[in-house]
Amino acid sequence: MRNLPGTHYADADHPKIIEIIREKCTPGMRVMEQFRTLFYFVRDEIPFGFPPVWDYVKASQTLDFGVGYCNTKSILLQALCQAAHIPVRLRAGLINTRVMKHIFPNWAFPFLPPGASHMWIKVALEDGWHEVDAHIIDYPLLVAAKAMLFKEKELSFGYGLGPIDPQIEGDWNQGFVQTGALIEDHGEWEEAADFYTSVLYHPLNWFHKLTMPMVRTVSNHTLAAYRNYGHSLLRKQQTLQRAPVER
Numbered sequence: 001m002r003n004l005p006g007t008h009y010a011d012a013d014h015p016k017i018i019e020i021i022r023e024k025c026t027p028g029m030r031v032m033e034q035f036r037t038l039f040y041f042v043r044d045e046i047p048f049g050f051p052p053v054w055d056y057v058k059a060s061q062t063l064d065f066g067v068g069y070c071n072t073k074s075i076l077l078q079a080l081c082q083a084a085h086i087p088v089r090l091r092a093g094l095i096n097t098r099v100m101k102h103i104f105p106n107w108a109f110p111f112l113p114p115g116a117s118h119m120w121i122k123v124a125l126e127d128g129w130h131e132v133d134a135h136i137i138d139y140p141l142l143v144a145a146k147a148m149l150f151k152e153k154e155l156s157f158g159y160g161l162g163p164i165d166p167q168i169e170g171d172w173n174q175g176f177v178q179t180g181a182l183i184e185d186h187g188e189w190e191e192a193a194d195f196y197t198s199v200l201y202h203p204l205n206w207f208h209k210l211t212m213p214m215v216r217t218v219s220n221h222t223l224a225a226y227r228n229y230g231h232s233l234l235r236k237q238q239t240l241q242r243a244p245v246e247r
Helices: 015-024 031-047 059-065 070-083 106-111 138-151 190-195 208-242
Strands: 087-094 116-125 128-132 180-191
Touching: 015 031, 015 059, 015 070, 031 070, 031 116, 059 070, 070 087, 070 116, 070 190, 087 190, 106 208, 116 180, 116 190, 138 208, 180 190
Parallel strands: none
Antiparallel strands: 087 116, 087 180, 116 128
């Protein structure tokens, strides 16, 4: 299914979007508190993964699918911010497809272009505008991806991560988790449909559309395995923190 050009992908007035705002943003919360609450919801309650539709996905549909990647999760966070009356814009560019090394199956890479369209957000908080992309990778996956990436001596980015500092914990204000692998900057956009209908957007070609269901299935299984590994690392970390200190 492809929505027509001019569609409001950030459907901030959808009942499911409004319901989340009612649950997460209580009266009296400061803008920063509201945004952090919405950020963590999108980061961790919508895990990184690939839905059955590529890019042309409304925010409310991402809630239905229960997974999302850079473009669809950014549109969801945009819609939530709009519903909460937090000024927000989309940022777009072209990202190195090798950021998906070890997530996409190896056989897919020879058929992929060097860059793919990528989105993140720019949000206005009390202290000014911030560019944010850490909502893309859920925390257990981030933990696993970092552990695997930094074991590889010859890989500067992959496992869903761009070049990042090992100390990054995936918080909204710590820097980019994917956008460090950006090839081209395509600026700010009020609505995803405007970007999708521009000459800057890189849509799937016929071959990518044909193979995407297989790539999606393999990649989502791989992501589930990585996420389980991340949960195991977090459990070990918690056990160590609870262990008594020997004197």
